[in-house]
Amino acid sequence: xxxxxxxxxxxxxxxxxxxxxxxxxxxxxxxxxxxxxxxxxxxxxxxxxxxxxxxxxxxxxxxxxxxxxxxxxxxxxxxxxxxxxxxxxxxxxxxxxxxxxxxxxxxxxxxxxxxxxxxxxxxxxxxxxxxxxxxxxxxxxxxxxxxxxxxxxxxxxxxxxxxxxxxxxxxxxxxxxxxxxxxxxxxxxxxxxxxxxxxxxxxxxxxxxxxxxxxxxxxxxxxxxxxxxxxxxxxxxxxxxxxxxxxxxxxxxxxxxxxxxxxxxxxxxxxxxxxxxxxxxxxxxxxxxxxxxxxxxxxxxxxxxxxxxxxxxxxxxxxxxxxxxxxxxxxxxxxxxxxxxxxxxxxxxxxxxxxxxxxxxxxxxxxxxxxxxxxxxxxxxxxxxxxxxxxxxxxxxxxxxxxxxxxxxxxxxxxxxxxxxxxxxxxxxxxxxxxxxxxxxxxxxxxxxxxxxxxxxxxxxxxxxxxxxxxxxxxxxxxxxxxxxxxxxxxxxxxxxxxxxxxxxxxxxxxxxxxxxxxxxxxxxxxxxxxxxxxxxxxxxxxxxxxxxxxxxxxxxxxxxxxxxxxxxxxxxxxxxxxxxxxxxxxxxxxxxxxxxxxxxxxxxxxxxxxxxxxxxxxxxxxxxxxxxxxxxxxxxxxxxxxxxxxxxxxxxxxxxxxxxxxxxxxxxxxxxxxxxxxxxxxxxxxxxxxxxxxxxxxxxxxxxxxxxxxxxxxxxxxxxxxxxxxxxxxxxxxxxxxxxxxxxxxxxxxx
Numbered sequence: 001x002x003x004x005x006x007x008x009x010x011x012x013x014x015x016x017x018x019x020x021x022x023x024x025x026x027x028x029x030x031x032x033x034x035x036x037x038x039x040x041x042x043x044x045x046x047x048x049x050x051x052x053x054x055x056x057x058x059x060x061x062x063x064x065x066x067x068x069x070x071x072x073x074x075x076x077x078x079x080x081x082x083x084x085x086x087x088x089x090x091x092x093x094x095x096x097x098x099x100x101x102x103x104x105x106x107x108x109x110x111x112x113x114x115x116x117x118x119x120x121x122x123x124x125x126x127x128x129x130x131x132x133x134x135x136x137x138x139x140x141x142x143x144x145x146x147x148x149x150x151x152x153x154x155x156x157x158x159x160x161x162x163x164x165x166x167x168x169x170x171x172x173x174x175x176x177x178x179x180x181x182x183x184x185x186x187x188x189x190x191x192x193x194x195x196x197x198x199x200x201x202x203x204x205x206x207x208x209x210x211x212x213x214x215x216x217x218x219x220x221x222x223x224x225x226x227x228x229x230x231x232x233x234x235x236x237x238x239x240x241x242x243x244x245x246x247x248x249x250x251x252x253x254x255x256x257x258x259x260x261x262x263x264x265x266x267x268x269x270x271x272x273x274x275x276x277x278x279x280x281x282x283x284x285x286x287x288x289x290x291x292x293x294x295x296x297x298x299x300x301x302x303x304x305x306x307x308x309x310x311x312x313x314x315x316x317x318x319x320x321x322x323x324x325x326x327x328x329x330x331x332x333x334x335x336x337x338x339x340x341x342x343x344x345x346x347x348x349x350x351x352x353x354x355x356x357x358x359x360x361x362x363x364x365x366x367x368x369x370x371x372x373x374x375x376x377x378x379x380x381x382x383x384x385x386x387x388x389x390x391x392x393x394x395x396x397x398x399x400x401x402x403x404x405x406x407x408x409x410x411x412x413x414x415x416x417x418x419x420x421x422x423x424x425x426x427x428x429x430x431x432x433x434x435x436x437x438x439x440x441x442x443x444x445x446x447x448x449x450x451x452x453x454x455x456x457x458x459x460x461x462x463x464x465x466x467x468x469x470x471x472x473x474x475x476x477x478x479x480x481x482x483x484x485x486x487x488x489x490x491x492x493x494x495x496x497x498x499x500x501x502x503x504x505x506x507x508x509x510x511x512x513x514x515x516x517x518x519x520x521x522x523x524x525x526x527x528x529x530x531x532x533x534x535x536x537x538x539x540x541x542x543x544x545x546x547x548x549x550x551x552x553x554x555x556x557x558x559x560x561x562x563x564x565x566x567x568x569x570x571x572x573x574x575x576x577x578x579x580x581x582x583x584x585x586x587x588x589x590x591x592x593x594x595x596x597x598x599x600x601x602x603x604x605x606x607x608x609x610x611x612x613x614x615x616x617x618x619x620x621x622x623x624x625x626x627x628x629x630x631x632x633x634x635x636x637x638x639x640x641x642x643x644x645x646x647x648x649x650x651x652x653x654x655x656x657x658x659x660x661x662x663x664x665x666x667x668x669x670x671x672x673x674x675x676x677x678x679x680x681x682x683x684x685x686x687x688x689x690x691x692x693x694x695x696x697x698x699x700x701x702x703x704x705x706x707x708x709x710x711x712x713x714x715x716x717x718x719x720x721x722x723x724x725x726x727x728x729x730x731x732x733x734x735x736x737x738x739x740x741x742x743x744x745x746x747x748x749x750x751x752x
Contacts, residue, residue: 062182
């Protein structure tokens with residue numbers, strides 16, 4: 001049970017957040033949920049209640065759906081091209097049709113056909129309390145003027161478009177039309193009416209376009225017929241005037257010019273080929289001995305044979321020259337034979353050169369002859385070029401007018417046919433039927449959303465409360481933040497009576513007040529959890545005495561009203577009740593509340609004893625039941641420098657005297673934040689017990705006061721969390737809950 005406090009330097013350190021494992025993080029969130037469970041449960045319950053109220057008050061809505069498809073396959077009879085040119089159906093076309101379905105033109109057509117401006121669902125308040133309020137407000141601001149038909153139509157259109165849905169199903173050509181209404185039959189009727197209105201609109205649009213095109217085409221055909229006839233007559237007259245005769249669609253001089261030009265191209269190619277061969281043989285003659293590739297390319301057996309002999313002799317000459325020397329007779333003979341072979345090769349190449357030169361001269365002469373013929377044909381054709389240009393222009397005009405006439409005549413026939421039999425690519429594949437189940441509100445979805453949203457909001461509020469909760473609630477917080485041992489957690493005692501004559505009444509007679517006396521709670525309720533926590537504090541004091549003397553105990557706190565006086569009194573009562581000699585000294589000279597509660601009639605006390613005005617024995621009060629000695633503060637109303645009194649040698653001497661006469665000296669000290677009196681008592685105090693109110697005292701305030709009092713930290717026995725809510729504490733540290741205490745003391749009939 002004995003625990004040594006951490007060094008003071010650890011209290012002054014900044015809190016460093018260490019990265020934790022995922023399992024620790026998850027466990028941390030579970031702990032938050034457990035601690036803030038009432039808050040989360042309250043918010044979750046509120047969300048579910050609101051969802052249930054909404055489900056009971058919301059008007060049910062029914063949605064009916066019809067499906068349409070844009071069919072690209074047409075009836076075989078009408079497969080010819082439309083007058084306006086049918087556009088291939090693609091993704092953009094389908095999306096365009098979806099927007100047409102959403103247009104006001106279709107919506108207004110349905111509103112007119114079904115007389116929806118007379119339906120209260122479309123022109124009324126819209127149902128519900130909010131709708132009624134809006135309707136009443138609009139009636140007030142309209143100054144009693146009747147609503148016009150245009151205003152009713154626009155209002156109905158707004159409601160209509162709000163309840164209508166049109167969408168394309170995935171990447172298909174199918175469009176889904178849905179409508180939501182309070183009446184299921186009306187929803188189906190309107191959905192089917194939208195589909196019918198769309199088909200009628202498409203048919204009407206095509207009919208009007210075809211009719212306008214037919215009228216225009218009829219006038220245009222008459223004009224084109226006249227123009228085509230005039231163009232053809234002009235072509236015939238021009239040919240007759242210029243003696244132009246066609247041969248297979250071409251003029252005679254044109255055919256002759258084409259043939260001569262073709263011959264010239266072939267002659268030019270032959271000349272280029274002969275020139276290339278002559279240039280190649282000239283390059284070969286520049287070599288001493290042509291290589292194997294050149295010899296093979298010429299396809300001359302004589303050169304190939306001579307070159308082979310030359311190579312063999314060259315190989316032998318090289319070997320003999322190395323073996324016998326270059327002046328040897330055999331080597332000289334070989335070189336002579338090689339020179340003879342080389343001369344023969346050159347003579348053969350010159351013969352081939354003369355042959356190639358002859359071929360080249362012949363090709364050049366032939367090309368010049370053809371060029372002369374071409375010049376004669378060109379000079380002859382120039383006489384008829386102007387006539388040919390005019391003829392081609394006339395023929396082109398005649399063909400254009402005829403093609404336009406034929407095309408417009410075909411379109412006119414199609415338009416007449418389509419005007420008699422209008423068709424559309426869209427058709428209904430699934431008509432809307434009366435829905436059997438409501439589409440809104442969906443109970444499961446709303447309840448699920450309320451459950452999920454309520455949990456999220458509750459968890460968010462729980463996190464906010466955790467982050468904003470800058471108070472002590474667990475022993476782990478005390479040990480982590482302050483570096484001190486949390487000795488005990490005292491439960492909150494509600495309904496206690498602490499009056500000005502409580503202690504005096506306990507010394508003389510039994511009180512008739514049924515409420516427990518907080519200052520004697522351990523005596524009157526020895527089996528309570530509060531008494532057990534005070535016992536753990538006494539055990540810590542006794543165990544710490546093994547290390548060093550621990551007889552003078554000072555009980556203090558950060559702020560007033562944290563229960564330090566209640567703890568010091570009950571600790572002293574417990575020690576005295578167990579048979580030890582104990583004295584309780586009220587050292588809070590600024591506000592001696594303990595003296596007023598225990599011995600309100602006392603006229604002398606600690607101040608008088610320190611001032612040596614009275615003897616110690618005369619200032620003491622003894623509890624006849626526990627034999628606890630009480631030393632009140634005395635008259636302190638005019639004292640200004642109480643810290644000087646507590647730091648005086650007389651006070652030190654008094655404590656030394658109390659050490660010799662009592663086993664335990666319990667000092668009820670003032671709080672540390674308002675006054676500095678506690679810091680001056682460190683020379684004669686063995687250990688300090690620091691009281692912190694559970695769930696109320698700010699962590700920063702406690703840490704700041706202890707950080708500024710290193711002398712208190714060095715002698716700090718531990719921290720006591722006071723006024724803890726046992727029900728809430730069980731959510732923070734389950735082993736501090738009420739269950740274990742109730743189970744253990746049930747045999748004694750004790751229930752806290």
